[in-house]
Amino acid sequence: MDKLMRRLSTQDQNFKQVFADLLAFETVSDPELLKTVDQIIADVRQHGDAHVLKLTQQFDRHPAHQFSELELTQEQLKAAFDGLSTEVREALELAANRIREFHQAQKQDGWTYVDALGNTLGQKVTPLDRVGIYVPGGLASYPSSVLMNAVPAHVAGVPEIIMVVPAPNGELNPLVLAAAYLAGVTRVFTIGGAQAVAALAYGTETIPSVDKITGPGNRFVAAAKRAVFGQVGIDMIAGPSEILVYAEGQNNAKWLAMDLLSQAEHDTVAQAVFITPDEQLLNDVADAIEEHLQALPKADIARTSIENRGALVLVKDRAEGVELINQVAPEHLMLCLDEAVEMAEEIRHAGAIFMGRYTPEAIGDYCAGPNHVLPTSGTARFSSPLGVYDFQKRSSLIMCSQDGVKTLAKTADILAQQENLDAHARSARYRYQ
Amino acid sequence: MDKLMRRLSTQDQNFKQVFADLLAFETVSDPELLKTVDQIIADVRQHGDAHVLKLTQQFDRHPAHQFSELELTQEQLKAAFDGLSTEVREALELAANRIREFHQAQKQDGWTYVDALGNTLGQKVTPLDRVGIYVPGGLASYPSSVLMNAVPAHVAGVPEIIMVVPAPNGELNPLVLAAAYLAGVTRVFTIGGAQAVAALAYGTETIPSVDKITGPGNRFVAAAKRAVFGQVGIDMIAGPSEILVYAEGQNNAKWLAMDLLSQAEHDTVAQAVFITPDEQLLNDVADAIEEHLQALPKADIARTSIENRGALVLVKDRAEGVELINQVAPEHLMLCLDEAVEMAEEIRHAGAIFMGRYTPEAIGDYCAGPNHVLPTSGTARFSSPLGVYDFQKRSSLIMCSQDGVKTLAKTADILAQQENLDAHARSARYRYQ
Numbered sequence: 001m002d003k004l005m006r007r008l009s010t011q012d013q014n015f016k017q018v019f020a021d022l023l024a025f026e027t028v029s030d031p032e033l034l035k036t037v038d039q040i041i042a043d044v045r046q047h048g049d050a051h052v053l054k055l056t057q058q059f060d061r062h063p064a065h066q067f068s069e070l071e072l073t074q075e076q077l078k079a080a081f082d083g084l085s086t087e088v089r090e091a092l093e094l095a096a097n098r099i100r101e102f103h104q105a106q107k108q109d110g111w112t113y114v115d116a117l118g119n120t121l122g123q124k125v126t127p128l129d130r131v132g133i134y135v136p137g138g139l140a141s142y143p144s145s146v147l148m149n150a151v152p153a154h155v156a157g158v159p160e161i162i163m164v165v166p167a168p169n170g171e172l173n174p175l176v177l178a179a180a181y182l183a184g185v186t187r188v189f190t191i192g193g194a195q196a197v198a199a200l201a202y203g204t205e206t207i208p209s210v211d212k213i214t215g216p217g218n219r220f221v222a223a224a225k226r227a228v229f230g231q232v233g234i235d236m237i238a239g240p241s242e243i244l245v246y247a248e249g250q251n252n253a254k255w256l257a258m259d260l261l262s263q264a265e266h267d268t269v270a271q272a273v274f275i276t277p278d279e280q281l282l283n284d285v286a287d288a289i290e291e292h293l294q295a296l297p298k299a300d301i302a303r304t305s306i307e308n309r310g311a312l313v314l315v316k317d318r319a320e321g322v323e324l325i326n327q328v329a330p331e332h333l334m335l336c337l338d339e340a341v342e343m344a345e346e347i348r349h350a351g352a353i354f355m356g357r358y359t360p361e362a363i364g365d366y367c368a369g370p371n372h373v374l375p376t377s378g379t380a381r382f383s384s385p386l387g388v389y390d391f392q393k394r395s396s397l398i399m400c401s402q403d404g405v406k407t408l409a410k411t412a413d414i415l416a417q418q419e420n421l422d423a424h425a426r427s428a429r430y431r432y433q
Numbered sequence: 434m435d436k437l438m439r440r441l442s443t444q445d446q447n448f449k450q451v452f453a454d455l456l457a458f459e460t461v462s463d464p465e466l467l468k469t470v471d472q473i474i475a476d477v478r479q480h481g482d483a484h485v486l487k488l489t490q491q492f493d494r495h496p497a498h499q500f501s502e503l504e505l506t507q508e509q510l511k512a513a514f515d516g517l518s519t520e521v522r523e524a525l526e527l528a529a530n531r532i533r534e535f536h537q538a539q540k541q542d543g544w545t546y547v548d549a550l551g552n553t554l555g556q557k558v559t560p561l562d563r564v565g566i567y568v569p570g571g572l573a574s575y576p577s578s579v580l581m582n583a584v585p586a587h588v589a590g591v592p593e594i595i596m597v598v599p600a601p602n603g604e605l606n607p608l609v610l611a612a613a614y615l616a617g618v619t620r621v622f623t624i625g626g627a628q629a630v631a632a633l634a635y636g637t638e639t640i641p642s643v644d645k646i647t648g649p650g651n652r653f654v655a656a657a658k659r660a661v662f663g664q665v666g667i668d669m670i671a672g673p674s675e676i677l678v679y680a681e682g683q684n685n686a687k688w689l690a691m692d693l694l695s696q697a698e699h700d701t702v703a704q705a706v707f708i709t710p711d712e713q714l715l716n717d718v719a720d721a722i723e724e725h726l727q728a729l730p731k732a733d734i735a736r737t738s739i740e741n742r743g744a745l746v747l748v749k750d751r752a753e754g755v756e757l758i759n760q761v762a763p764e765h766l767m768l769c770l771d772e773a774v775e776m777a778e779e780i781r782h783a784g785a786i787f788m789g790r791y792t793p794e795a796i797g798d799y800c801a802g803p804n805h806v807l808p809t810s811g812t813a814r815f816s817s818p819l820g821v822y823d824f825q826k827r828s829s830l831i832m833c834s835q836d837g838v839k840t841l842a843k844t845a846d847i848l849a850q851q852e853n854l855d856a857h858a859r860s861a862r863y864r865y866q
Contacts, residue, residue: 233815355832370829382666396803
């Protein structure tokens with residue numbers, strides 16, 4: 001029988017090239033789409049609420065007649081929360097509480113010290129004033145995304161958290177509103193697309209301009225975020241979801257197969273990679289994947305993802321596994337072996353590391369505590385999970401004493417002259433002469 | 434006599450609009466330039482060293498015949514350092530040591546905790562593997578920029594720091610090479626422009642690809658950095674330099690005037706703003722600026738900057754000053770008054786805050802210790818000075834115990850079902866059933 005999933009071995013002659021090609025994922029920018037997005041941004045800047053309303057009626061088929069109908073009240077959010085079943089409400093509360101607890105540990109404080117010359121130096125940490133959270137509508141309208149974006153902002157101390165979520169045909173997911181209620185969102189507008197990003201970045205009569213926009217969205221939203229970057233801050237533009245599972249020793253192949261499929265079911269271009277030095281386990285996982293696919297509701301999506309971008313990779317030993325993992329810099333990494341903690345110490349690049357056999361990636365998506373917004377497509381080489389630090393910023397503090405400044409001013413004078421910056425040199429010189 | 438610098442008062446009827454217009458600075462993207470830059474990037478990706486050499490010969494009129502001539506040796510860097518005068522060498526060493534000391538205080542460590550269920554959660558912090566530092570050539574080739582970009586990377590523990598600096602006609606500033614030697618730069622290539630950014634982002638036969646590119650550059654460099662963002666990390670795209678000086682009480686108007694001019698001399702579009710509730714001081718500073726301009730070598734640049742983008746603003750009181758400062762979110766802020774520390778507590782947005790009368794901004798450019806790469810054009814609302822944290826990234830750590838996972842897996846199961854993600858739900862369910 002022809003197996004579904006690509007099998008590789010580091011012993012294959014062309015392994016390096018095949019593996020590199022497998023990882024390659026380049027989003028091509030579409031000039032027509034960029035033009036459309038630029039036009040939407042220009043029109044929203046010029047016409048404000050009226051244009052946002054018009055596009056919302058047009059693209060989302062929203063029945064609103066006036067802009068004011070596009071804002072939800074806190075009472076509506078609370079009603080959504082109160083309307084949940086006990087089971088779901090408790091699950092959402094547990095998730096929100098755990099996410100809050102973890103993110104509180106990320107909060108940074110300022111500091112100062114006095115140097116040997118008697119000058120005070122330091123760093124002040126402040127929250128952003130106002131942020132925008134983009135939440136996709138329709139099928140991908142996930143309450144977990146609301147928690148993962150809004151809770152860190154709330155923990156950071158951001159006073160105003162503005163959420164936008166499109167409501168196709170005027171329909172909203174009550175769980176998304178309940179999550180907004182739990183997470184401390186200040187205002188919610190039922191708008192989406194590039195027009196929502198433009199409204200958040202530049203403000204309209206009704207929507208206040210924010211300082212940073214985070215959250216996932218379709219290619220229009222991604223292009224709009226890229227376009228307004230600089231006017232406001234943005235989080236990373238997310239690529240398709242990925243998981244890399246490394247396993248050794250006693251493992252349940254069915255569990256591992258389902259962990260791989262939990263990413264594959266997200267998207268046909270999601271990537272699930274399994275690495276092991278154990279050929280028997282590799283065969284068992286391959287079989288389990290095929291078995292699971294018989295019963296999964298999203299089997300079509302998962303199958304395409306597994307066929308096109310998935311791989312089962314046989315390595316010689318753990319050291320080779322570490323090397324491949326650091327090359328991939330995976331968004332999600334599961335280390336299913338007895339020495340998971342020791343192995344994690346060797347990992348230089350990963351969004352989140354799930355250690356041991358009882359830590360499925362899926363709990364990280366909802367309620368383990370750490371953020372599920374993670375660097376994709378190898379960007380864990382240089383970026384971090386979304387966190388409280390994304391909603392805080394720093395200012396340097398410098399205060400010299402009349403004596404303490406002298407050495408510094410002399411030094412600045414000398415170096416400024418070398419750079420031919422005369423006003424700099426003179427401004428420093430005043431303080432020591 | 435017609436005064437040079439714009440004078441405003443918060444009591445003016447149209448103050449809000451005039452002040453907002455003064456702050457507005459929008460860089461317009463030039464489609465032709467973007468096309469040129471995209472082509473350079475594509476060509477460097479395809480032809481590697483050969484294309485970089487060709488463009489370096491063409492744009493920089495560099496006399497190199499082979500690519501290998503574009504790399505400097507550590508011996509060349511050391512020779513540049515050894516060739517400095519004692520005065521300059523000591524100044525550069527003092528600056529490097531102070532920058533290193535301040536940035537060491539920024540270094541972040543990982544942490545873990547065990548939750549009430551017995552699960553371990555945490556955050557691992559790792560340095561980037563390899564970074565690229567862009568240093569402009571020619572007139573704007575500043576040794577201080579080398580220190581401010583390379584020292585934080587070195588303190589973060591980045592093992593490889595690759596510096597690029599164009600050498601027009603093959604000429605280099607020895608002080609820049611000496612700074613690279615002091616700062617711990619690993620390799621130096623004498624290339625620049627979009628081709629240098631492309632080479633760092635994608636790698637060539639000789640130049641290794643990096644994970645992040647920082648440092649200032651002209652509009653080609655800025656456009657190239659924007660284009661490779663995602664493939665690698667980048668720092669903020671810097672706008673023109675700005676200073677905002679607030680003063681009250683006993684102050685030397687000549688000092689304050691020179692502090693304002695020290696930013697104005699950078700660039701004709703730099704911005705210097707003076708705010709005070711003291712009309713006499715405002716007049717004195719205006720006079721001192723005009724007097725200083727008679728003697729400054731860069732008077733032409735400074736005069737244009739002051740005339741086009743500068744302002745002297747009279748406020749009613751300190752509270753109004755705080756409000757304006759938070760609206761501007763200045764790159765550099767000087768608070769020249771007895772209660773500078775108290776006033777700084779009210780400031781929510783600024784790149785760096787210089788407190789008291791003995792803390793000229795110029796010492797921050799060279800040797801106070803904090804970074805001189807700061808958020809411009811109001812981006813201090815959402816971003817921070819360049820720092821060690823820009824060269825470190827975080828990975829989340831999650832390790833559940835066999836018992837501890839049960840509550841989490843149940844919760845994830847419930848929420849995943851609500852999101853119609855069946856593989857997620859099943860993967861969680863395996864761990865508690």
